[in-house]
Amino acid sequence: xxxxxxxxxxxxxxxxxxxxxxxxxHLGHNAMYWYKQSAKKPLELMFVYNFKEQTENNSVPSRFxxxxxxxxxLFLHLHTLQPEDSALYLCASSQDSxxxxxxxxxxxxxxxxxx
Amino acid sequence: xxxxxxxxxMTATEGAIVQIxxxxxxxxxxxxxxxxxxxxxxxxxxxxxxxxxxxxKGRFSSFLSRSKGYSYLxxxxxxxxxxxxYLCAVSNSNYQLxxxxxxxxxxxx
Numbered sequence: 001x002x003x004x005x006x007x008x009x010x011x012x013x014x015x016x017x018x019x020x021x022x023x024x025x026h027l028g029h030n031a032m033y034w035y036k037q038s039a040k041k042p043l044e045l046m047f048v049y050n051f052k053e054q055t056e057n058n059s060v061p062s063r064f065x066x067x068x069x070x071x072x073x074l075f076l077h078l079h080t081l082q083p084e085d086s087a088l089y090l091c092a093s094s095q096d097s098x099x100x101x102x103x104x105x106x107x108x109x110x111x112x113x114x115x
Numbered sequence: 116x117x118x119x120x121x122x123x124x125m126t127a128t129e130g131a132i133v134q135i136x137x138x139x140x141x142x143x144x145x146x147x148x149x150x151x152x153x154x155x156x157x158x159x160x161x162x163x164x165x166x167x168x169x170x171x172k173g174r175f176s177s178f179l180s181r182s183k184g185y186s187y188l189x190x191x192x193x194x195x196x197x198x199x200x201y202l203c204a205v206s207n208s209n210y211q212l213x214x215x216x217x218x219x220x221x222x223x224x
Contacts, residue, residue, distance in 0.1 A: 002157050042119065043202070043214040056211070090157070098210050100145050100165075106157035 003027040006091050006107035013081065014115050021076040021110045023091030031097035032074040033104065034066060037088040049074065050097040081114045088112070117141045119215035121203050126221045127193055135188045135201050135218045143208020149177055149188045150202040152217065158202055161188070190220075198222045 004025045013019050025032065034046040048056035049068040063085075065077040074091055088111050092104040120138045127133040139147070146165040150158040164170055164179035164186060176189040188201055200217040207213055 002159065004157070040123065040216055042216045043204075043212075045211065048211075100206070100210065101163065102145075102206055102210050102212065103148070103160050103163065104212065106150075106159070108155075108157045 002105045002107065004091060004093055004105050004107035006089075006110055008110060009108065010111045010113075012113045012115065013078070015081060015083075017081075018077070018079040020078065021089055021091075021112075023074040023076075023107055025072055025074075025091075025093040025105070025107075027093055027105060029093040029095050029105070030071050031094045032068060032071070033092040033094075033097075034074065034076050035090040035092065037090055037109070043090070047076075048097050055097060078112075081112075083114050086112055086114045117207065117213045119203055119205060119213055121201075121215040121218045123216070124219045124221065126223060127190075129193055129195060129222055129224050131193050132189065132191050133193060133220065135190075135203075135220065137186045137188070137203035137215060139184050139186070139203070139205045139213070139215075141205045141207045141213050144181060145206040145208070145210055147177075147179055147186050148204045148206070148212065149186075150204065151199050152202060153199045161201075193222050195222050195224070 036044040047066040067075040088109045090109045091107040149161040152158040162177040203215040204212040
């Protein structure tokens with residue numbers, strides 16, 4: 001247990017569906033992250049929130065919409081996805097996104113399949 | 116651009132030693148991390164190097180040479196449970212982690 005939980009663990013959705021991924025951290029951290037992990041590719045940073053403010057959006061398509069209501073919770077809202085969006089979506093948290101020592105703690109991920 | 120290179124896959128024998136290399140080119144450097152990720156699980160922190168040299172932690176050691184843009188993770192007395200992917204990541208000048216694609220380590224009896 002890393003102190004970061006994600007639900008659901010698996011999700012299958014059609015291209016016209018709307019769904020949301022949820023992440024919660026119990027570590028008292030101030031920064032939260034969404035990553036996309038595809039097979040044999042580096043982790044792709046999608047969004048960063050620091051003290052509830054979005055500080056990074058790495059040119060992510062608008063069909064992915066993040067929401068951070070407080071420092072402990074992070075959502076990723078999904079709509080009209082494409083099959084190439086199928087991947088493992090990882091949430092992570094750290095004490096602060098701008099610190100020199102930025103150890104990130106990861107959740108187990110949501111395995112997303114878009115049909 | 117920024118990139119991290121590490122071998123895609125390595126195989127080693129139980130009880131042996133293996134070294135996983137990582138080379139990097141990033142805009143700035145604020146430390147290098149190694150993470151372990153078992154299949155279907157979250158990546159977990161193994162080590163952090165910001166100064167040149169060797170950091171030892173039990174069976175695992177990590178080395179850094181900033182002038183060469185190079186690091187390695189050394190695993191000793193390999194156990195079957197060490198079968199996993201090992202991810203190298205560099206914190207750049209914006210404190211953003213730049214990740215390698217990971218090295219899948221297969222341990223054989």
